[in-house]
Amino acid sequence: MEVQELHAWPSSPEEAKALQDRLRPSLELGDPGPQRPATIAGLDVSYADDGGRLAAAVVVLDGVTLETVEEAVVTGVAAFPYVPGLFAFRELPTLLVVLRRLDTTPDLLVCDGAGLAHPRRFGLAxxxxxxxxxxxxxxxxxxxxxxxxxxxxxxxxxxxLLDDGGEVVGRVLRTQDGVKPVYVSVGHRIDLDTACRHTLTLSPEFRLPETTRRADRLSRAALRDA
Incomplete structure (x- = not known):
């Protein structure tokens, strides 16, 4: 799939925060999003014990059967230091590389991370x-x-899930009886009700959605084999 570089990557936390503030108005938050996506992609990143090397994986599932239809993985290094609230900048450059490996353009992307449930309302999703x-x-x-x-x-x-002013920034969702919940938040062009419904559909047996589970396995295997 095609992914354009819309900005240069920041070299400091101050530049990264400024970039988040600049891009936030580009979010489309009123769209209900795809109700019956034909393909859903899950993205995840695993880190080596040294904390610098990483593997980014994307797994595309059939939106009805949840069968894997395509997958890709690349290894790399963290592109930014660990700073709370700026974690996306460590992973995004490699995630964009792996997305470009796909022949499929998915109808929906599911990130292992936050969207609006973020201190500056601009998480990874x-x-x-x-x-x-x-x-x-x-x-x-x-x-x-x-x-x-x-x-x-x-x-x-x-x-x-509420901010200090009482605004809803996400939803805490129990995907299986008696297990810890997950934290769902919208990223772009989807609403919260639809995001929660898709999360349950993607989690027929386990706590985490199959998109995340399979991308996590793929990225961990890539690190072991690197």
């Missing part, structure tokens, strides 16, 4: 959505930002 122009959502394993009540214990139970 937002940034990737702006760069690709594709509907993009984030499903995070842990909470990066916001506060919430505990959702019910059954699959499908939710609680709003």
């Amino acid at each position: 937002c940034h990737l959505g702006v760069l690709t122009g594709l509907p993009t959502m984030g499903v995070a394993k842990t909470r990066l930002f916001g506060k919430h009540d505990e959702p019910g214990s059954r699959r499908g139970a939710t609680a709003d």
Whole structure:
């Protein structure tokens, strides 16, 4: 698939924050997004023990059967130091490389990370959505930002993820009975209800969506073989 370079990559935290602020108005947040995506891509990045080397993977699933239809993986090095709230800048350059390896242009991208549930409302899913122009959502394993009540214990139970002013920035979603929830937030060209519905569809058996599980396996294997 084609991905254009829309900006130069920052060399300092100050430049990175300024870039997030500049790109945030480009987000399209009123679109309900794809209701029946034919293909859904999951992206994940694994790190070597030294913290510098990484592998970025993308796995494209059939939106109905969840069968894998295409996958790609590349290895590289972290492009930015670890700074809270700027984690996307470590991964995005390599993620864009791996997306360009795809023959398929997915109808939806699912990131292992945050979208609007971010201190500057511009997490990895937002940034990737702006760069690709594709509907993009984030499903995070842990909470990066916001506060919430505990959702019910059954699959499908939710609680709003709120900022300090009470604005909804995401949703805490229980994908399986009695397991820890995941943290869903929109990135670009999709609404929160649709993102949560797709997260449940992608998680028929396990806590994490199959998009994330398969991309995680692929990236870890690439690191082992590197």
